[in-house]
Amino acid sequence: RAQDLARRLIGMDGRSYPSYKQLHGTHELGDLAVAIDHVQSDPYAPPSRVCVLVDAEDAALPQDLLETADDRIAVGDFLTRRFAAQLRAAGADRDIRIDEPGQQVLARSSVLLAPDRVEVRFEVALPAAGRRIKGRAAARILTELLPEVARAALFHGEFDAPTRDALRAHVVLLRDQEHLRASLRERGLIAFVGEGAILPRRSGDSDLPLETRLGAVPFAVPESLRAEFALPSGRTVTGMGIPEGVTVIVGGGYHGKSTLLRAVERGVYPHIAGDGREWVLTRPDAVSIRAEDGRAVTGVDISPFITNLPTGTDTRAFSTTNASGSTSQAANLVEAVEAGASALLIDEDTSATNFMIRDERMRRLIPANREPITPFVDRIRPLYEERGVSTVLVAGGSGAFFDVADHVIALDEYVPRDVTAQARALAADDAGAAAAGGPVFAAAVSRVPARGGLGRGEEQGPDAAGRGAQHRGGRGPAGRGAGGSGRGKGPKPARARGLGQIQYGTETIELGAVVQLVDPSQTEAIARALDVLSRELDGETSLAEALDALERRFDAEGLDWLSPHRGHPGRLARPRRHELLAAVGRYRRLKLAD
Numbered sequence: 323r324a325q326d327l328a329r330r331l332i333g334m335d336g337r338s339y340p341s342y343k344q345l346h347g348t349h350e351l352g353d354l355a356v357a358i359d360h361v362q363s364d365p366y367a368p369p370s371r372v373c374v375l376v377d378a379e380d381a382a383l384p385q386d387l388l389e390t391a392d393d394r395i396a397v398g399d400f401l402t403r404r405f406a407a408q409l410r411a412a413g414a415d416r417d418i419r420i421d422e423p424g425q426q427v428l429a430r431s432s433v434l435l436a437p438d439r440v441e442v443r444f445e446v447a448l449p450a451a452g453r454r455i456k457g458r459a460a461a462r463i464l465t466e467l468l469p470e471v472a473r474a475a476l477f478h479g480e481f482d483a484p485t486r487d488a489l490r491a492h493v494v495l496l497r498d499q500e501h502l503r504a505s506l507r508e509r510g511l512i513a514f515v516g517e518g519a520i521l522p523r524r525s526g527d528s529d530l531p532l533e534t535r536l537g538a539v540p541f542a543v544p545e546s547l548r549a550e551f552a553l554p555s556g557r558t559v560t561g562m563g564i565p566e567g568v569t570v571i572v573g574g575g576y577h578g579k580s581t582l583l584r585a586v587e588r589g590v591y592p593h594i595a596g597d598g599r600e601w602v603l604t605r606p607d608a609v610s611i612r613a614e615d616g617r618a619v620t621g622v623d624i625s626p627f628i629t630n631l632p633t634g635t636d637t638r639a640f641s642t643t644n645a646s647g648s649t650s651q652a653a654n655l656v657e658a659v660e661a662g663a664s665a666l667l668i669d670e671d672t673s674a675t676n677f678m679i680r681d682e683r684m685r686r687l688i689p690a691n692r693e694p695i696t697p698f699v700d701r702i703r704p705l706y707e708e709r710g711v712s713t714v715l716v717a718g719g720s721g722a723f724f725d726v727a728d729h730v731i732a733l734d735e736y737v738p739r740d741v742t743a744q745a746r747a748l749a750a751d752d753a754g755a756a757a758a759g760g761p762v763f764a765a766a767v768s769r770v771p772a773r774g775g776l777g778r779g780e781e782q783g784p785d786a787a788g789r790g791a792q793h794r795g796g797r798g799p800a801g802r803g804a805g806g807s808g809r810g811k812g813p814k815p816a817r818a819r820g821l822g823q824i825q826y827g828t829e830t831i832e833l834g835a836v837v838q839l840v841d842p843s844q845t846e847a848i849a850r851a852l853d854v855l856s857r858e859l860d861g862e863t864s865l866a867e868a869l870d871a872l873e874r875r876f877d878a879e880g881l882d883w884l885s886p887h888r889g890h891p892g893r894l895a896r897p898r899r900h901e902l903l904a905a906v907g908r909y910r911r912l913k914l915a916d
């Protein structure tokens with residue numbers, strides 16, 4: 323059978339490039355099948371979308387490693403990395419590319435583990451000489467290299483002993499990590515930083531660990547904050563628990579404050595063994611908040627922080643196309659809480675000073691009724707006490723937060739110390755003016771977009787709502803349409819541009835300041851989700867409810883349904899609800915229901 327496809331490809335040698343389209347569909351190659359779901363229109367277009375399908379019985383993955391959704395994420399991640407490694411080993415990584423994960427383990431569309439089959443999705447640059455088909459080269463890629471790589475990467479029977487152990491260890495690590503994460507709340511913790519963790523990265527543009535021989539100082543644990551977890555594997559880990567409430571991280575410049583906070587920020591995702599942050603685990607709903615001047619804001623209640631603007635604007639439903647540093651930080655914070663954040667992570671380096679604090683002298687010079695901003699230092703306790711939202715804050719430049727802190731951690735040459743008692747003593751000395759009054763945060767409400775409020779200002783095609791992927795139900799060719807895109811005449815789909823931008827209609831949504839977005843495939847999934855939301859928002863559903871529905875669907879069905887294509891859904895990785903809402907909130911044409 324393998325010879326059939328090879329013979330066809332060789333027969334196409336020298337023909338014009340679009341003849342490759344005849345290859346649409348599934349080709350049986352003995353113990354696996356190759357499905358060509360989309361053929362690029364020319365050699366310079368984005369590469370063709372191709373899948374390998376293997377029967378579950380042939381892959382023979384150990385059933386005890388596939389018990390839960392997290393298990394399947396871990397196995398899918400392992401197989402994706404292994405497929406990528408095998409491509410490199412075979413020298414095929416220029417012709418065939420898979421969405422190789424970074425340091426995080428995310429649910430992604432690159433490997434689908436269905437009960438009956440394993441399906442791997444990747445892209446193939448179909449070879450050309452000028453605009454003519456190179457049939458022999460294509461035959462070698464699709465019928466020799468690809469099956470060889472797929473067998474080595476996916477057939478458990480072909481794994482050597484160290485690889486089998488590595489697969490098991492990958493699953494066991496994720497089970498332990500997610501168990502620890504899930505226990506944080508009952509232990510009253512926001513985050514956990516394991517003893518010996520390596521937090522610094524190799525460089526500003528690398529997510530790889532700084533090596534110890536290059537000076538990385540492993541994380542040490544202050545005794546007063548020591549926490550210990552017994553994990554499902556039988557392993558016990560100890561580390562520093564960051565408690566609920568208000569925690570302030572202080573220390574001299576360059577002593578590692580931001581590095582610690584960044585690790586906690588990334589700890590919402592699990593990291594692979596050897597990353598150094600495997601045991602840095604944060605509640606899944608902790609959100610990093612920063613100033614982001616220039617962002618658009620639509621109908622956000624920033625009145626706990628900003629009132630009486632000189633323009634007379636109502637800050638209970640604040641909108642702007644160009645927010646200032648402080649208003650953008652207030653909006654980011656309120657949106658994080660709208661999406662359900664239980665903890666905020668804030669670094670002085672990326673904050674607007676006037677949003678964070680106001681000192682005594684300034685309070686005397688500018689009377690409160692002339693200053694629209696109530697600084698965060700005055701709101702950090704109400705936020706916790708009224709709404710249960712904790713804060714972890716880096717503040718090396720001001721002691722203003724000592725009065726409101728439950729815990730103060732000092733970093734000294736990267737070594738943390740609990741200095742809560744000393745900081746308290748200093749705070750009591752100058753007995754700060756306590757703010758009195760009733761509650762400042764309104765009950766949790768989520769904005770309700772208008773019907774079509776996420777529209778692109780283009781006409782929606784009549785069948786836009788009917789489009790959706792029809793996914794194959796098995797390895798055979800039957801379930802797989804001949805590559806049709808299934809797309810109606812709806813508006814052009816939203817598209818990610820790298821990690822930090824989404825092209826949505828004529829608008830570009832800037833996500834560069836959304837720092838907990840870590841993978842371009844998450845951005846792509848958010849782009850797809852915007853298309854879904856734009857069809858489903860009915861003028862009555864709040865954003866929080868819409869996010870709940872999306873998350874339920876991710877839990878139940880994975881990610882493939884986000885794609886308008888049949889078969890290969892493109893490169894998708896699961897985003898958090900916070901980053902989804904961040905994209906909606908930054909869309910400049912967002913319209914709310916009245």
Ligand code: ADP
Pocket residue numbers: 521522523532537538539540541573574575576577578579580581582736
């Ligand atoms: P701060 O925010 O306190 O000014 P940073 O977190 O930016 O300090 O860290 C300053 C530098 O020290 C960075 O280059 C960072 O990579 C490095 N660094 C941070 N933590 C460690 C550590 N544990 N071991 C070695 N270097 C570190």
Ligand code: MG
Pocket residue numbers: 579580581671
């Ligand atoms: Mg810093």
